[in-house]
Structure formats: C-alpha cells, structure tokens
Amino acid sequence: MARLDSLIIFTTVVKANNFTNAAHQLGLTPSAVSKQISLLEDRLGVRLLNRTTRSVSPTEAGQLFYNRCSRLLEDLEEAEHMVKDLETSPQGTLKISATPTFGRAMMMKIFAEFLQQYPNVNFDLTLADKGLDLVREGIDLAIHLGSLQDSRLVARPVARQKVILTASKEYLEAHSTPQELSELVNHHILMVSGIDFAEPRWIKRFIKEAGLANKERRFTVNDLDTLCEAALNGMGIAALPLYLIREHLDSGRLVQILPEINFPVRTIHVVYPENRYLSAKSRAFVDFMASYFEENNLDDLQASKARG
Structure with missing residues (x-):
C-alpha cells in the first residue's frame, strides 16, 4: 500500500x-x-x-x-x-446524444421500453446534427450514423439504415415518374446538407451519376424531417431514410421511385470513449438497444409508431 x-x-x-x-x-x-x-x-x-x-x-x-x-x-x-x-443495478442519469431525426423518430419508444426494465435510470438527451466531443460534453453514449472518424471511440453496431428515392403521388402525377436515372435532371430535386446524413462520398457520387452536378436544387435544408415534409407537399424528389417515411409509403402519400438505385446501407452505432469506464446503466442500455433492433428491423418500423 x-x-x-x-x-x-x-x-x-x-x-x-x-x-x-x-x-x-x-x-x-x-x-x-x-x-x-x-x-x-x-x-x-x-x-x-x-x-x-x-x-x-x-x-x-x-x-x-x-x-x-x-x-x-x-x-x-x-x-x-x-x-x-456487479452488485449494482443500473441507476442514475444516462446522458445520450443522437441526431434530431433519429432521436425524435426512434429514441422515445426505446427509452420507454428500457425504463420498464430499469426504472431507476433517468435520461438526458441531446439532439445534435453534428458529432459532439463526448468527453468535453460529458456524454455517456452517442447514437452515430455511418463511419467513425475518431479512433478514440468504441463503436457497437446496432442497426442498419436504408435510403431510397421518393416523391409524393401528386408530384409524380403532375411531372411523370422517372424511369431511368438520367431522367432526374428533368425533375425538381430536394436535398439535405450540412448534417451527418449528407456524407459527401455517397451524395456526391449520386449527384455525378445522375447528371445533377450543375442542376439548381428546388429546395435544400439541414433537417431530414423538414426534407420529408417538402416531399410530402409535392415539392420534388428526395433521398430519405426508409424508416422515416415507411408510414407515408404504406399510406400511399409517398411513392418509391427508381428502386434499382442502391444507396449505401449505413450502420448506426452506439459509441463511447475508449478510455471511459462503461457503467452499469450504459452497458445495460447498449445491450438493450442492440437487442431492440435485433427484434425490430429499423426499415420495417414506422417513425410515428415508434414515437408511441
């Protein structure tokens, strides 16, 4: 000693x-x-x-x-x-960060079910479009989309996100349905920018292959929920996560176009600093979230139903 x-x-x-x-x-x-x-x-x-x-x-x-x-x-x-x-059940406040769209669409249902098993845990959720400094911000866990740039983070994959091209039924009736990628240049394009979803590699590759590099965008926004609303209101064609628009596809308000286009399926991770001790509450939540998406395929979930 x-x-x-x-x-x-x-x-x-x-x-x-x-x-x-x-x-x-x-x-x-x-x-x-x-x-x-x-x-x-x-x-x-x-x-x-x-x-x-x-x-x-x-x-x-x-x-x-x-x-x-x-x-x-x-x-x-x-x-x-x-x-x-080993002798302590999960308890205390768990600070989590997530993107606004995923946080609003999915996390409330997950939190509610988790609390049924672990009622002594509280949540402090931060919604942010850009990745945060977990150590500086005191974040226990972050829900992260896509590849990791910070080698100091440990990442556990929990779900996979598919993206499709979509437009409203009304828009397609007024402007026709494109049958080939090259026809997109004749349509109004809705784009997202300035957030992690808009990863430059796949967005730039799609724009180049579709011949849209010099085409003016009808609408650009840094929020996926707003982009979805623009598509629902007939403003044009957008690339959106399948889980976010599943309800609207099922109801017929939105229609998938050019289904042969295969955007990269992106992995959703739960991440935390590699040198940080993973507390009982953090470990329980990581395991719970992984189990939740094993039982519930993200692409089959409807965002509105996941909210409650």
Whole structure:
C-alpha cells in the first residue's frame, strides 16, 4: 500500500504543480508530501521533479513515470467500479446524444421500453446534427450514423439504415415518374446538407451519376424531417431514410421511385470513449438497444409508431 500511496501522491503533485496544493488535496502537510516524493526518487534512483520555491514540474523521467502511473491508477479505479457494479443495478442519469431525426423518430419508444426494465435510470438527451466531443460534453453514449472518424471511440453496431428515392403521388402525377436515372435532371430535386446524413462520398457520387452536378436544387435544408415534409407537399424528389417515411409509403402519400438505385446501407452505432469506464446503466442500455433492433428491423418500423 505504501508504494501505491506514493504513486497517488506523485501524480497529485504533478497535476497540482506544487506541494502546497497537492498537500491540501491529499489532506497532508506540504512537508509530508515533499518527504514522500524524496523517498520515491531515492527508491527509483532518479530525479522526478524540478523544484522551485513556488512550483514543481516533471523532469523527462518524471513525465514518463507520470504518464504510466496515471494509466495505472485509472485502470485501478475502473477495476474497482467494475467489481462494485456487479452488485449494482443500473441507476442514475444516462446522458445520450443522437441526431434530431433519429432521436425524435426512434429514441422515445426505446427509452420507454428500457425504463420498464430499469426504472431507476433517468435520461438526458441531446439532439445534435453534428458529432459532439463526448468527453468535453460529458456524454455517456452517442447514437452515430455511418463511419467513425475518431479512433478514440468504441463503436457497437446496432442497426442498419436504408435510403431510397421518393416523391409524393401528386408530384409524380403532375411531372411523370422517372424511369431511368438520367431522367432526374428533368425533375425538381430536394436535398439535405450540412448534417451527418449528407456524407459527401455517397451524395456526391449520386449527384455525378445522375447528371445533377450543375442542376439548381428546388429546395435544400439541414433537417431530414423538414426534407420529408417538402416531399410530402409535392415539392420534388428526395433521398430519405426508409424508416422515416415507411408510414407515408404504406399510406400511399409517398411513392418509391427508381428502386434499382442502391444507396449505401449505413450502420448506426452506439459509441463511447475508449478510455471511459462503461457503467452499469450504459452497458445495460447498449445491450438493450442492440437487442431492440435485433427484434425490430429499423426499415420495417414506422417513425410515428415508434414515437408511441
């Protein structure tokens, strides 16, 4: 224990930048802290800290030792949490982020069913079109669409999203139904931009293949729900997630066009920082969400029914 205590004292001193502040945090006297650092340096046979009258800073060896000690202490803390959680049911507030469209369409139903099993969990949901810094924002889990750019995140795939081309029945009656991709240039095009859904690679490839690069858009918006409303109101043709418009396809208000076009099926992940301990509530929710979409194919769900 004495060796572990010395590591805790050392890392606290480095973070505090002086003995006085470190001693205050540890509940010790500055002289006791200084003595422990000296004993540690004697044991290792190397100077760990550069000392001045007002502050301390790690030497090259001290910085290396601090980096390893910090990881060791973090691993120890995580191990303690894991053992404690074996006897603890999920409880407390779970902070989650999701895109506005997916959050509104799907998450309320999932939350409601989860709470039936885990009534001691509360939810704090943030809806954002762009990915957030999970650590800085204090987010436990994020619902992420498509490929991951941040290698520091752990991702668990939970569902797959299909996208189709669609337009209202009224629009097609007034403008005819395109039978080939090349005919889209003669139609009003509705586009989404500025959000994660509009991943440049597949959007740009579709625009190029359809000969739409120089065509003016009838309507552009940074929200999929609004894009859907534009299509429902006969403003033109849009590419939309199947789960979002399933109800309107079934009712006949929207019609799929050019079904032979295969947009990339994109994976929906639950993500969290790789160095963050996954609490009992987080682990339970990740498992629950994966199970939910194993039993309920996302493309077969109607967004309005998923809301309640």
